[in-house]
Amino acid sequence: MDRTAIWDTVHRERSALADLLETLTPAEWDHPTLCPGWAVRDVAAHVISSPQFGLADLARALWQGRGDYNRAVFLDARKRGRKPVEQIVADYRRLDGSRRHPPGTGVRDPLLDILVHTQDIALPLGRHHAMPPEAARTAAERVWSISFPFRARRRLRGVTLTATDVDWRAGSGPEVRGTMEALLLLLTGRTAALDRLEGPGLDLVRPGAGAARGS
Incomplete structure (x- = not known):
């Protein structure tokens, strides 16, 4: 896939995830995902943090995670996941079409993120979303x-x-x-x-x- 095709897919898959999120009950937003310790709200907020995550966010997350990258990502997702679910979904709509991605990542990383994390959410909820x-x-x-x-x-x-x-x-x-x-x-x-x-x-x-x- 070339760069344009990758971004087109990212945008379609984010929109599809937002559509799914809008159907969830309050209990489903707090349901565990395939990511141990992550609720649906955490994964959903993490996915759409990609076009919002800058150098200052990275530095703050790494400081809070004491230099542990995985812990930093987890803590950042938990913080973002505490937002009202309506705001999380609104972020997907507001940032539709954005090609921004976190520093140090490439164009294929947002694609990987949305494809896998959609399944992290959907499968434990018994929902089906085919991966292209x-x-x-x-x-x-x-x-x-x-x-x-x-x-x-x-x-x-x-x-x-x-x-x-x-x-x-x-x-x-x-x-x-x-x-x-x-x-x-x-x-x-x-x-x-x-x-x-x-x-x-x-x-x-x-x-x-x-x-x-x-x-």
Whole structure:
């Protein structure tokens, strides 16, 4: 996907997430997501923080997180998630079309963010939102190319990942096959779509398998 296609997808997917958020009950806004310790409101606020997050925000978050990036992101999301839910949804509408993204990130990062976090929200709520396969492939290429924060190549060492709906393949070893959506969730450390994957390498990517094989 080129830069224009990526941003077009980001905007469509953010709009779709905003549509979903508008249907939620108060209890659903506080429902746990696939991100441990994060409620729906936290993830939703985090996603739309991307076009609002500047250098000063980054410095403040890192200071509050005592230099721990993951903790900094979590604390920032919790703070933003305390806003009224109407304001969170309004931010999606207000920032529709924005191409701003946090310092130190590239154009593929907002795409990865919206694709995966939409599933983080939707799946635990029993909602369905199909991930665009071509966009998921672009996001997967980004995840596979970097070590932090997902460490996908290390975690999934010893298996071959093969998409069944687009042309994408990575790794070496026994095969794990499935849709690009299911593979992207696996690449980013989610286990919620393991039942949508198959192949002789599947047992090697289940939780606890790494310790069993000494990785």
